[in-house]
Amino acid sequence: MMSSMIQVLTKALKYEDSPITTEPDVDCPASPGLMTLLDTALYRTYEGQMTGTTASANATLHAFLELKSQAKQLLHTCKHATLNGSVLSHKQQKQSQMEYTKINTLESFAQFCIDCASETITQLTTDKIATTANLPTETNDSAPAGFGFHETDVLNGVRSSQDNSWEEVALRLSSAQQHQLRKRDCWESTKMYCPDYVWADEAQSQCQRLVRSMLKHDAVNAMTAVLDQHVLPECLGNARENMMRAYKNVMTLLRNDLPLRLHQFRQGIESDIIVSKRLYLVKNEYRAPFRAFLEAHQHIQKAPRLSTVMEYIRLQEGDPKALKEKRIKANQIIQDCMRNDNFVLAIRIEESCEKLEIFIAKLILPFCEVARLLMDGRLIVEVPDLLEGDDVLRLQELLRRLKRILCKKTERKSSTGIRPLLLDLQGIPRDPSSSLVDISDPFGVYIKEPEAAMKKRLQSLCSQLQVIYEIGKANKFSVEKKEIETLPAAIRACAGFDGAAFTKAYIDWYDFSKHQRELSIGFGSQPSLDELSEQMRQAEIEVSIAMASRQDLSLVRQRIEMLENDRQKKFEILQEMVMEICLREMDFSINLLLPAKDSVLVLPDIKSALGLFEPALDLAGESNPTC
Numbered sequence: 337m338m339s340s341m342i343q344v345l346t347k348a349l350k351y352e353d354s355p356i357t358t359e360p361d362v363d364c365p366a367s368p369g370l371m372t373l374l375d376t377a378l379y380r381t382y383e384g385q386m387t388g389t390t391a392s393a394n395a396t397l398h399a400f401l402e403l404k405s406q407a408k409q410l411l412h413t414c415k416h417a418t419l420n421g422s423v424l425s426h427k428q429q430k431q432s433q434m435e436y437t438k439i440n441t442l443e444s445f446a447q448f449c450i451d452c453a454s455e456t457i458t459q460l461t462t463d464k465i466a467t468t469a470n471l472p473t474e475t476n477d478s479a480p481a482g483f484g485f486h487e488t489d490v491l492n493g494v495r496s497s498q499d500n501s502w503e504e505v506a507l508r509l510s511s512a513q514q515h516q517l518r519k520r521d522c523w524e525s526t527k528m529y530c531p532d533y534v535w536a537d538e539a540q541s542q543c544q545r546l547v548r549s550m551l552k553h554d555a556v557n558a559m560t561a562v563l564d565q566h567v568l569p570e571c572l573g574n575a576r577e578n579m580m581r582a583y584k585n586v587m588t589l590l591r592n593d594l595p596l597r598l599h600q601f602r603q604g605i606e607s608d609i610i611v612s613k614r615l616y617l618v619k620n621e622y623r624a625p626f627r628a629f630l631e632a633h634q635h636i637q638k639a640p641r642l643s644t645v646m647e648y649i650r651l652q653e654g655d656p657k658a659l660k661e662k663r664i665k666a667n668q669i670i671q672d673c674m675r676n677d678n679f680v681l682a683i684r685i686e687e688s689c690e691k692l693e694i695f696i697a698k699l700i701l702p703f704c705e706v707a708r709l710l711m712d713g714r715l716i717v718e719v720p721d722l723l724e725g726d727d728v729l730r731l732q733e734l735l736r737r738l739k740r741i742l743c744k745k746t747e748r749k750s751s752t753g754i755r756p757l758l759l760d761l762q763g764i765p766r767d768p769s770s771s772l773v774d775i776s777d778p779f780g781v782y783i784k785e786p787e788a789a790m791k792k793r794l795q796s797l798c799s800q801l802q803v804i805y806e807i808g809k810a811n812k813f814s815v816e817k818k819e820i821e822t823l824p825a826a827i828r829a830c831a832g833f834d835g836a837a838f839t840k841a842y843i844d845w846y847d848f849s850k851h852q853r854e855l856s857i858g859f860g861s862q863p864s865l866d867e868l869s870e871q872m873r874q875a876e877i878e879v880s881i882a883m884a885s886r887q888d889l890s891l892v893r894q895r896i897e898m899l900e901n902d903r904q905k906k907f908e909i910l911q912e913m914v915m916e917i918c919l920r921e922m923d924f925s926i927n928l929l930l931p932a933k934d935s936v937l938v939l940p941d942i943k944s945a946l947g948l949f950e951p952a953l954d955l956a957g958e959s960n961p962t963c
Contacts, residue, residue, distance in 0.1 A: 364718035368939040374531035385611040392604035395599040401956040404453035407659035410582035411446035452546040466524040522939040527947035532616035625910040632903040669875040692845040703831035707735035735777035798835035805830040
């Protein structure tokens, strides 16, 4: 026993002046995804000291998820509410319009609650610090396009649709699909992995403001009077009772549950204020050098290759003929890329698609005007031999969608242009996260091959548009034509609709789009459009280098070397900071790896790292709004 102790002490004394070397616990590249690892480890370290904040935030999130669910139920019921009666007298028609105004008021309140709940869910589940590191997902709003029957308005509407096409596509994609499209634009995942004081304080304040806004909505006082006097219109089935029940559930959440949850959230924040402020400082401490390194890495990738610059310097010194040949070769590469069959065909297809979209827009524009005049289809009622039963709901939903096709975007998550309709005809749902089955889908549900189902939807759309014209021509709307001065002109304009031409134009547009997609990703030995673009970029850089003087090339070489040194220095600072923070805060060692200069850094899809509130979102059937 004594001899073994002596051996240990001797060994310790022998190496006491030697550096202690330990193997790192984790090897990780300095690339997007590093912040997810560090945030998760930091939260696990302090998880027990953040119970008050996380538990109260989770309860608040559940309350807003329930509010969104109840508001969707209310909106669903309002959209499908139809008054009793078919062909009405003149006095009854005026009364019908007043009754539908009440339902529209309730519907607008439900939509406002959904929008506010979605905003609060995003606020609660998004890390604001991480958001500042990524490119924005939304584009600027386009200029308004009127409802007039003018070609310029149609063209503006089509171009508006093309400019905002990403917004419309993003609304119909899951978070995983959005991440796949945007992974090059993201340096950090915006999911909440580690809560901090600034996030909690802003989220709680924003939630309180939105709850107050919902309670101050103009519809609340009006609908309170309506429900007290029981003057909601009589509707088919149990629609009236369902509207009243859903509205009461929403108001109970707004007046009772949410204020209590928000008060508990504030108390939780105050109880953990010291730890949460420390977490905010630590998160910023390792983010600053990380973003500086990524910026330096990006600068290197945008600069010309140092080997190319050195080669041209050598050619200028000793081989002018070879220099001229390389310059001609680089110009030839640019010309070859621009004359590439796939590239030229993709441009022509894009022009053809725009012409087809303008043609389709011209055909359906008169029906959009009719939809606007008929209050989103509220004045559509049953017409024997033309429109009966569930067909009324489907036609109302179609008119509601047509109204917003060629108009200015006026509400959140409401895209303009004809792209939404083009996606509808492909069977892509407008709200993939909704658990409600939309019984009034205007085109029906078909369990067939995608293209066969698309043709069925086209046939259904053309039939419904023809029904709108027949009802209007026979004056079977629940309103007299003289009540709306421009209605007769709008109905007469619908007479020129050609269903066969519309169907052919849409199928051609669909085929062109599929072909363009194939060209963009490349097939066989043909390069993709992204690869062609990169070839052109490199060739243009080479041409500019070939045209530069020797003195300019020397300056470029010095600049590139300075960028490389700057990247190396920033990596060393990042490595030192991260190792220190991990040992100090999380009690583990990490070894960062320097990525290659030419590597494209993208945000990986780390499925094993669940966000703090991701289980609650999955349980509620809500797609995560963050990447």
